[in-house]
Every structure is written in C-alpha cells, then in structure tokens.
Amino acid sequence: MSDIPHSPPEPRAQPQSAANPQIPRTGRNGRGLAHELVSAFTGKLRSGAIKPGERLPTESEIMQAFGVSRGVVREALSRLGAAGLVQTLHGIGTFALESSPQSRFQIESPSLDGLADMLDVLELRASLESDAAGLAAMRRTDEQLREMRNALEDFGRHLTTVGDTVAPDFRFHLAISQAAGNRYYGELMGQLGLAVIPRTRVSSSWLDIERRTEHLQKVNQEHQDIYAAIERRDPEAARAAMRIHLVNSRERQRKAYAADAR
Template identity: 40%
Template structure:
C-alpha cells in the first residue's frame, strides 16, 4: 500500500496504543470502509503510517483475528473476513476503569492462566523457552527505563500461553490484548521513582519464578508460581480498593490461593 492511509490519521493516541489501533480498524470494518475480502496494509505499512511499534501492530491484528474480523493467508497477508463475526466477547480499556472490574478480570485470568502454566511446563520446546525468555528480558528493560511495561508484560504471559501448544489459549488472550494487564491503572507515574521500581521488581520476581518452573519442566511448580503471581496481583488491587473505599468481590480464600 503506497502513501499514508487516510483512516490512520484518526488513531487515538491513548496510553494503550494497541487499543486505539484495534478500535480504529474495527470501526472501519464495521462501517465498510474496509470491505469484506479487502487486504489490509502490511505490518510495516501500518507501522510507518501510525508510528506505533511492530509489536503493537501484531497485537492489534492478533486481537482482530481472534474476534473473527480478519483472516490471514500464508504469504499474502491479512484480509477482512468475508463473514465477520458480529458479536464477540471482548474486554476494552474503558471497561477497566474501576478496581472491582480489574479484580473480576484477574479472577478470569487465574481460572485460565494457572493451568496454562502447568501445560506450558509439560509441553514447551526450545523455541517456546526462548520466546518466554526474550519477553522476560524486554520486561526487565522496561523496568530499567522506568516504563509501565504493560505491553511487555502482556507479551510474557502470551508467550506462556503459546507454549501450551493449544491455540485456544493464545486466542483467548488475543481477544483482550494488553488491556488485560491493568498495570497502568496503578498510576505508576505518580509513585516516587524508588517506590515504583520496587513495586515493579516484586512483580518481575514473580515472573521469574514462573519462568524458572517452566524451564525446569515442573508442571506443579509452574501452576503454583502462576497462581501466586495472580493472587498477589489480586491482593495488590484489593488493597487499593480498600484505600479507595470501593465495593468489590469477596477476597480470594486461602483454599483458592493453592
């Protein structure tokens, strides 16, 4: 595709650029500006037109594919589905503005990702381990750069779901995209730098524990590490809920923590 596609001019420059790109493409598909069967611009063309990273573009396209709005053809690229699914389940950033909503999503993630970590430990291959390690390294770099790291966090968890070699796990998280990682809702920018780094380091150690268990091929330890990470995330947000005095679901029980 030559030149800058005019519809990319309206991309929302939100903190979650993936969401802005998804919303824009969905709007154009629904309106018919991107017609059924029409080929989408290449990843590089979208990167050039929007200024977002290739990771953001790939995440947005994966989300649209998971929703049934686009299909990919080997060697040809992505195309608008001839029969796009009219109604799909999704979570968008606007639905995660309250702490109770974030807690609901963390419960959903726990029900899926804990078992996925165990499957990843049992089924992962060398390529899977490399992808998880790279994602973990990117997250470490984000912390060092004092960045929120939500996109890198998402990539880490997605790499684990991919390592299950069950495509439905990756499709599950692709429907949501990085909006499923509510890290930016903590308002890290308002924290003193030392407190922010300490907060992110604690989360990173939890990630490292999950990776170590998967690397060792220990399904039980992977399950425990994933549950501990998501439970601690839940407890962090539950503490914020108490500070804000908002109403939320009942806390996880000791039995639920595993």
C-alpha cells in the first residue's frame, strides 16, 4: 500500500487530484456537503483514479481542502465504508478497497424533506434496524461492540451542552447495522446518512436547552438499553429495545414538528 503525499493549500486554490477530488462550492448544508463529498470520492474510487490499497487524506486534510466540518468528513467516510469502498484502520488511516458494483437501491439523504418523509423513514428503520439489532446481538465482535460504546460515550459527553450529538447517534446505529453480519444493512444505513437522525430536521424546538437536554437523556437511555442487550447477546431484547427506540423517535418527531410550527 502506498501513501498519497498531500499538502493542501487554501481551499479556494486547492487543485484537483486523484486522492482529493474537488466538490463545487454550492453553499449547501452539512447533509448536502457530505453527499457531494461521498459522490466525489466514489467517482475516483470506482474509476480507479484512487487505487485499491491507497490511503486517503486524513480527516484534517479533507476538512482543510474542502472547507467542511469534521462531522461532514466523518459522515462521508462512514458512508464510503458502509458501501464497501474504503476501510478505516484506527490510528493508521482510511484505505481504498476493491471497487464493487454500485447498489441498485439508493435513498438520497437530500431528498428527505418534511414530516411525512421523516416518519416514513423511521417506520422503515423500525423494521430493518430491529432485525439488525437482533442479528448484531448474535454476531457482533468485541471490536464492533467497542465502536458502539465509543459512539455512546461521545453522545453522552454532549447531553447538557450544545455539542454535536447527531454524528455519534448515527455512528451508533451504523455500528449496529455493520455488526449484523449482513453487509446490506450497513450499506443501507450508509446511504441514508446523517439525515435520518430526526434532530437534523427541526429548528426552533431545539432553542430551549432544557427541552433539548430532556430529549437527549431519553434518547441516551434508549441507546443504552439497546447496547446492553447486544452486549449480553440477547437478540429478542435487542430487537425490542431498537423497535421501542424508533417508535418513540417517530412520536418525538411529531411533537417536534408541531412545536416548530407554532
């Protein structure tokens, strides 16, 4: 495997290269930027411009090159990993894998708009992720369990602050899907991306820090229940805990939209 030399200048002057495909400056939000970053790297990975075994730029290098946040970069890398295009080795880097045929089934995150769409996606997730959680309880490795634990700890650090809880929330659900032992669960979650986390779809209802904290504490407890069932390898409890969590998420989403509309 060969390293890719990379010394990015200022974002506006950044030249395009195989390992550093340029994305347009469209003023999109974080979800749109992550989608564009995934598309840019996917094109280079599938075309062979970035060859299997080559190391991608670091998170910091991608942030500087494209002028995006660390959360955007992490979502993009998570989605590339879920699609089987890259592999991240902690403490070493992210490497290109052999390209596989593109899945015919895709749900584009930017297309999710409005309460009805979000509720439909949560209904879909309740079915798929409940089964994924049950399978993860039977098939997960210790390393996959640690990834779930790390995501929960990141989430917990921001329960009473204005820090980012969306990225670790997504990482927790993605880790469970990837632990199911069926790559299509992980690929589907990777395609959906951060936009499936309901908190990305509300605005004024999150201005009240007390309501936000209360909400996040409920979500955190539900996550802990899911994790505990997977840790003790109890598939029925894991399925039930995941379904309860996502059914509750649908109800919380309804209330958040109602508050946002007032």
